[in-house]
Amino acid sequence: MEISVVSLFPEMFAAVRDYGVTGRAVQNGLLSIQCCNPRDFTTDRHQTVDDRPYGGGPGMVMKTEPLQQAIAVAKASVAPGATVIYLSPQGRQLTQAGLAELAAKPSLVLLAGRYEGVDERLIDSEIDEEWSIGDYVLSGGELAAMVMIDGLSRLLPGVLGHHLSAEQDSFAEGLLDCPHYTRPEHFRGMAVPGVLLSGNHEAIRRWRLKQSLGRTWLRRRDLLEQVELSDEQNKLLAEFIRELDD
Numbered sequence: 001m002e003i004s005v006v007s008l009f010p011e012m013f014a015a016v017r018d019y020g021v022t023g024r025a026v027q028n029g030l031l032s033i034q035c036c037n038p039r040d041f042t043t044d045r046h047q048t049v050d051d052r053p054y055g056g057g058p059g060m061v062m063k064t065e066p067l068q069q070a071i072a073v074a075k076a077s078v079a080p081g082a083t084v085i086y087l088s089p090q091g092r093q094l095t096q097a098g099l100a101e102l103a104a105k106p107s108l109v110l111l112a113g114r115y116e117g118v119d120e121r122l123i124d125s126e127i128d129e130e131w132s133i134g135d136y137v138l139s140g141g142e143l144a145a146m147v148m149i150d151g152l153s154r155l156l157p158g159v160l161g162h163h164l165s166a167e168q169d170s171f172a173e174g175l176l177d178c179p180h181y182t183r184p185e186h187f188r189g190m191a192v193p194g195v196l197l198s199g200n201h202e203a204i205r206r207w208r209l210k211q212s213l214g215r216t217w218l219r220r221r222d223l224l225e226q227v228e229l230s231d232e233q234n235k236l237l238a239e240f241i242r243e244l245d246d
C-alpha cells in the first residue's frame with residue numbers, strides 16, 4: 001500500500017514510519033509513507049499557507065493554491081488512481097469495517113488540515129472521501145491520519161506475523177477483546193484463570209470467546225446488537241450472564 005500525506009508537520013509521521021508494526025511494514029516494503037509539505041509550494045517570502053476567513057471570525061483558513069500543488073505532487077508519487085482523503089470532524093466515522101475498505105485500496109493521499117481547516121472549494125475539487133476518527137476536535141489532522149495508517153496497515157497481508165492475531169482480532173468479529181495474561185502466575189494475590197493453564201485449546205478458545213461476548217454485553221451493548229451471534233456464541237453468552245449472578 002502506498003500512502004502520501006500532505007501535512008505542514010511531516011516530521012510527525014516518524015511515529016508510524018519508524019516504530020513498531022507500521023515501521024516494520026515500511027521496512028518490509030508492505031507499506032510506503034511519503035510526505036508532501038504545502039509550505040514547499042508557496043512563492044511569497046513568508047511562505048504563507050493560511051489566510052483570514054471570508055466572513056470574519058477567529059482563526060485562519062488553509063489557502064487553496066499550496067494545498068492543490070502539494071496534493072498534485074502527492075498523487076504523482078503514489079500508484080495512479082489514489083483515493084484522496086481528508087481527515088476532519090465532519091467526516092464518515094472510521095470503524096474496523098471502514099479500515100478494511102481502505103486497506104483494499106492500492107494507494108491513498110491523506111490531507112491533514114491545520115488552522116481552522118481548509119477552503120471548502122479545495123475540498124469540493126480535490127477530496128474524494130472525508131473521514132473522522134471520532135467525535136472530538138484535534139489541533140490538526142496528523143494524528144487522525146496516523147490512526148488511520150496504523151489501523152489499515154494491520155490489515156495488509158504479511159504485516160502481522162501470525163495472521164491469526166488479525167483474524168482473532170475480536171474487533172474484526174465485532175466483539176471486544178478477551179482478557180490476556182502472562183507470567184508470573186500469581187500477581188498481587190491474583191491467579192491466572194485455570195483454563196488458560198490447562199493446555200486444552202478447545203476449552204481455551206471457548207473461554208476466550210465467552211469472555212469477549214460477555215465483555216461486549218457488559219460494556220458495549222450497542223456493538224452486540226450489530227453482530228449476528230452463532231448458536232455457540234448465544235449459548236456462551238447466556239452462560240456468562242447466568243454466572244454473573246453467582
Ligand SMILES: NC(=O)c1ccc(NCc2ccccc2N2CCOCC2)nc1
Nearest residue numbers: 087088113117132133134138140141144
Ligand atoms: N475527529 C477527527 O478525525 C479530527 C480530524 C482533524 C481534526 N483537526 C484538524 C481539522 C481538520 C479539518 C477541519 C478542522 C480541523 N480542526 C483544526 C483545528 O481546529 C479545530 C478544527 N480534528 C479531529
